[in-house]
Amino acid sequence: MWCNRAASAKEIEELSAALGTLTPVATNSGTFADIESKFQASILLQSDGTTAAAPPSANVSYQLMGLEEVHNSVLTNRFERERARLATRLTRTTDELKIRFGFHGTMPGAISRIVTYGLLRSGHPLNKTAPPPSDGGSGGSGDPGTFGHPRCGVYISRRADATFKYCTIGGDALGVGDIIRVVMCNVICGKSFQVDTETPHLVPTAGHDSHTSPLSSPPEWYLFGESQVLPTFVLTVRGIPSKAATISVKK
Numbered sequence: 001m002w003c004n005r006a007a008s009a010k011e012i013e014e015l016s017a018a019l020g021t022l023t024p025v026a027t028n029s030g031t032f033a034d035i036e037s038k039f040q041a042s043i044l045l046q047s048d049g050t051t052a053a054a055p056p057s058a059n060v061s062y063q064l065m066g067l068e069e070v071h072n073s074v075l076t077n078r079f080e081r082e083r084a085r086l087a088t089r090l091t092r093t094t095d096e097l098k099i100r101f102g103f104h105g106t107m108p109g110a111i112s113r114i115v116t117y118g119l120l121r122s123g124h125p126l127n128k129t130a131p132p133p134s135d136g137g138s139g140g141s142g143d144p145g146t147f148g149h150p151r152c153g154v155y156i157s158r159r160a161d162a163t164f165k166y167c168t169i170g171g172d173a174l175g176v177g178d179i180i181r182v183v184m185c186n187v188i189c190g191k192s193f194q195v196d197t198e199t200p201h202l203v204p205t206a207g208h209d210s211h212t213s214p215l216s217s218p219p220e221w222y223l224f225g226e227s228q229v230l231p232t233f234v235l236t237v238r239g240i241p242s243k244a245a246t247i248s249v250k251k
Contacts, residue, residue: 007124015126018074020115022234025067035184035233036064038101042160047215059242060176062161066236075118075230079186082227086190086209096190096209101232102156102221104183105163111234114183119229122150144200148211148222152203156187156229158219160237174239184233189221 025032043062044052055061083099086092104119113128120127122143143150157163160182165171167180174180190209195202197214204224205211211222223229 007126012125014074014078015117018072018116020070020072020075020112020117020231022068022070022115025069025233027066031069032064032067035067035235039064039160039184039235039237042103042158045159045219047213047217047219049219055242056161060174060239061242062174063238063240064235065179065238068234068236070115070231070233072115072118072231078118078227079188079230082225083188086188090190090209092190092209096192097188100158100187100189102158102185102187102229103160103163103235104156104185104229104231105166105180106183107167107169108181111181111183114231115234118226118231119154119156119185120226121152121154124226145202145222146198146200146217147195147213147220148202148204153210153222153224154226154229156185156221156223158221160184160235162218162220164237174237176239176241178239180237182235182237183231184235186230186232187221187223188228189223190228192221 025035039062041051043055046052083097087097104114106114117126145155148155161174163182164174164180167182168174168178188209189212191207192210192212193205193208194212195214198217202211209224209228213220213222
């Protein structure tokens with residue numbers, strides 16, 4: 001089985017008319033405090049859904065320096081229509097329709113395109129950030145994905161720090177003093193299939209709306225439809241010395 005879903009002319013026309021803008025959020029606002037809390041909590045999230053007692057890095061902590069809210073009526077309408085479709089036509093449960101949040105890391109030049117068009121699968125006519133896989137799902141030089149083929153859906157991380165390597169040149173870890181920008185999104189998983197092991201070239205599982213990453217991997221979702229993801233904020237993050245590292249140096 002191979003994913004042959006192509007973007008319709010109507011979808012391309014709708015997205016081509018989209019206009020995404022960013023509005024700065026005051027650091028002393030309730031919105032900033034709420035997003036900062038969710039951002040820090042995500043870093044402690046484990047693959048099994050539990051919360052770790054301490055951050056994964058003993059040397060670097062992450063500070064939310066700035067926050068911008070995304071405004072895009074086209075993407076918002078698409079997201080709401082998709083949620084309604086999952087509720088009425090596919091009769092998903094209340095939990096499956098719950099709006100969750102996740103993070104997507106990318107290079108600085110791609111953020112404006114995500115704010116405008118949302119997350120797009122590889123090979124979508126409006127996705128200019130990466131070439132489509134050349135393998136057709138059965139080998140070759142294209143990216144096969146780890147638990148969902150990039151031509152058939154989009155990835156979103158439940159942990160902000162797992163996305164940082166996609167925001168730096170060379171995929172380096174975020175160090176002390178480094179500053180990056182990460183996109184935060186609302187997510188509708190629908191009925192999600194738990195993938196047991198990393199499976200390259202995996203196409204969407206029939207009867208489901210998403211894949212959940214293997215427990216051996218960082219917690220992520222793979223959404224079959226781009227409309228299941230809505231960019232909501234752009235976070236500016238800085239690496240700072242962790243408290244543990246500071247205490248160690250003082251000793």
